[in-house]
Amino acid sequence: MNAPVSADTEHRYTLPGVTGEWEIVVGLEVHAQVLSESKLFSGASTAFGAAxxxxxxxxxxxxxGMLPVINRRCVEQAVKTGLGLNAKINLHSRFDRKNYFYPDLPQGYQISQFEFPIVGEGEIECERDDGSRFTVGVERLHLEQDAGKSIHDLDPNATYVDLNRSGVALMEIVSRPHVRSPQEAAAYVRTLRTILRYLDTCGGDMEKGQMRADVNVSVCRPGDYEAFRATNDFKHLGTRCEIKNVNSLRFIMQAIEYEARRQIEIIEDDGKIDQETRLFxxxxGVTRSMRSKEEAHDYRYFPDPDLLPLVLEQSFVDGIKAGLPELPADKRRRFVDALGLSEYDASVLASDKDRADYFEAVIEGRDAKLAANWVNNELFGRxxxxxxxITESPVSPAQLGGLVDLIKDGTISGKIAKDVFEILWTEGGEPAAIVESRGLKQVTDTGEIERVIDELIAANPEQAAQVKDKPKTMGWFVGQVMKAMAGKANPQAVNEILAKKLLD
Amino acid sequence: MSVSQDDVRRIARLARIAEPSDRIAQLTEELNGILDWVEMLGEVDVQGVEPLNTAVQTPLPLREDAVTDGGIVEDVLKNAPKSEEGFFVVPKSVE
Structure with missing residues (x-):
């Protein structure tokens, strides 16, 4: 993991300062709610939105006197996620108490994993907006309890507490400080979300709080980060601040940029960065200090005496490994290598599980490239x-597949296909039946096309003569034929016949 | 290892108990007495011995993932000094 890292000049993100250029270093702690029916240590439901x-x-x-009993499924989900992040699974792990006081934490401590997490080091290959890739190391993944919810705006003098979320299992996924720009931070969280959704271990809905990020930000001078990567010595990096509980990709980017600028300003003003927890x-659009949390930072972790160490058999891990689904990176590679899609198409389709599922349902027994084109352009565009x-699409994979079949076998032209797509979108129906009942079939009967062309040439003799000198003007005739035949003429046949009659 | 009077005040604050100002000296002495006593364990040579997490040798029991509990909002709120429409109501605690 200590391989030398050279500066990536193409994707280098810098912020200007009065004393020169600055770079940023970001690490993220993502809290992902585990998909399970019941809570980590109790049989209460995890369903969202209850009274x-x-x-x-x-x-x-x-x-x-109440005692926690751990949920097997949550353990399986953590192991599955660890495997999906190419991480080391720790067969021995332990639960600890993290002590602090807060109204929505009635135990007075959170059951978490401190020294011995269930999952160790791994890595994630992420994709930037321009399609280029970068790797972010994962330090660890551990299981812990979520807290309840405090509502502060129902009463000016009181806080209302709902414990429905209290005790729901969370996976805290801690990255290495390998993220170098606000955009990369968003790309990392997006990639992580996609992997979790593929694995079916987290719903990934940030609006519902199923994924939340704590963002650690520091600034350094050009070259410092490379020195850090070469030595793994944090002395090369600046003092970091942690921004708590950021709940959207856009906010993550905004918070990082604001925080980096704030730190640069302080340092250039001969100030010192205090390592502290901040809120966005x-x-x-600003971050501010969470002073009241400072004192609570002494969490006094100790092993939870109510829970024995979690010891897993290798066979338990192997069983989960055998059932792992195909992951986004593998799917993307397969789309390119086996289906012949472009890198771009493959990446768009594989980057979201629902899209990939839809696409794979469309291509059952069909031409993948043509189908990819229709899914990526027409359907996603619309x-x-x-x-x-994609899950709300009025056009089903079977309908779109039927449409692709009709284009592929020459029954309809690409242009007519767009009309049929419109009908499928607004009215529904079966593509072949629509084409049949509305007479949209492509005319490949050269006799009929010839007849139309002859009439056109007879009616426009001057323009016909012009084509010999300016072959490009033949396009006008193509347009007129199509118009006369309501777009149903086979474009290739029209071009061939026109060329024969006007150019020869 | 020993604790100072400031440490004892800090422990009280972290545990959310009122600072026992008139007994600080005495409490510090008592806590240090306990720590000294535990210190005796330092005499045991544990070179090369794996840390022991628990003396219990049974595996951690795992339960199946099923909803078997909840729906007892009245029981949950029974001891709360104040509640309203199913919520606990506590003194304002906003950041």
């Missing part, structure tokens, strides 16, 4: 325009 405190057991409410205020997600 307050209805998904709470006496364990979650921390009533005296989405309304004003969905974007209407603000719909």
């Amino acid at each position: 307050p405190n209805t998904h709470v057991s006496l364990v979650d409410a921390a009533m005296p 205020d989405a309304n004003s 969905l974007n325009k209407e603000g719909l997600s």
